[in-house]
Amino acid sequence: MTQSKAPVIAVDGPGGSGKGTITQMLARKLGWHLLDSGALYRLTALAAIRQGVALNDEAGLVRVAATLDVAFEPTGEGHPVKVVLAGEDVTSEIRTETCGDNASKVAVIQPVRDALLQRQRDFRQLPGLVADGRDMGTVVFPDAPVKIFLTASAEERARRRYNQLKQAGVDVNIEPLLEEIRVRDDRDMNRSAAPLKPADDAQVIDSTGLSIEEVLDRCMAAAGQA
Ligand code: DC
Numbered sequence: 001m002t003q004s005k006a007p008v009i010a011v012d013g014p015g016g017s018g019k020g021t022i023t024q025m026l027a028r029k030l031g032w033h034l035l036d037s038g039a040l041y042r043l044t045a046l047a048a049i050r051q052g053v054a055l056n057d058e059a060g061l062v063r064v065a066a067t068l069d070v071a072f073e074p075t076g077e078g079h080p081v082k083v084v085l086a087g088e089d090v091t092s093e094i095r096t097e098t099c100g101d102n103a104s105k106v107a108v109i110q111p112v113r114d115a116l117l118q119r120q121r122d123f124r125q126l127p128g129l130v131a132d133g134r135d136m137g138t139v140v141f142p143d144a145p146v147k148i149f150l151t152a153s154a155e156e157r158a159r160r161r162y163n164q165l166k167q168a169g170v171d172v173n174i175e176p177l178l179e180e181i182r183v184r185d186d187r188d189m190n191r192s193a194a195p196l197k198p199a200d201d202a203q204v205i206d207s208t209g210l211s212i213e214e215v216l217d218r219c220m221a222a223a224g225q226a
Pocket of ligand 1: 015037038039041042100103104107108132133134135136184188
């Protein structure tokens with residue numbers, strides 16, 4: 001089997017739908033590679049800010065995306081990988097709400113998406129790849145044998161984020177989180193460049209009210225076709 005034919009499970013969906021957790025679990029269970037494509041957009045935004053490139057400077061952002069000096073280093077438990085940008089561990093920094101919001105702004109720019117395309121496809125290696133994102137099944141791996149669109153209501157996603165932050169000792173209100181989720185959904189779904197939508201051949205799984213184990217079971221059942 002050639003490298004380009006390694007199977008891919010594409011998992012797309014809005015932020016907070018549980019994609020991150022589920023794709024990590026799937027990849028671990030199957031012993032496959034994992035692509036966290038959102039991290040690449042987050043890293044582009046972070047690297048741009050560090051290099052003094054404005055988030056509306058298209059040419060500058062394309063240069064940053066094309067020359068991202070990033071390594072995803074496996075670790076033991078906890079974070080599945082350590083994310084290293086230009087030699088610095090930015091694993092936690094790229095997870096902030098601000099970085100996610102900046103990533104969403106950078107991600108509307110088609111030339112930035114083009115600059116990150118091949119880097120994402122390079123993750124497709126044997127024995128297989130679990131790809132987490134917004135356009136895995138529609139743009140990056142349109143020939144993926146399994147496509148899952150994982151979703152959940154905005155209220156449920158806000159609740160999950162609220163619980164995560166509370167557990168981490170961060171004092172927040174749920175209303176602003178819900179508003180942020182709505183704004184980001186709107187930007188991700190209504191942009192002209194690779195808008196967030198299920199591929200025609202995707203299986204839609206709504207995780208509202210389901211436990212992680214239940215969602216994983218449904219995804220594994222879908223992955224049985226990989
Ligand atoms: O999944 P995430 O929250 O890490 O993604 C951060 C932002 O990056 C998200 O708001 C939209 C964008 N993104 C994208 O446009 N395409 C992807 N494949 C992954 C993320």
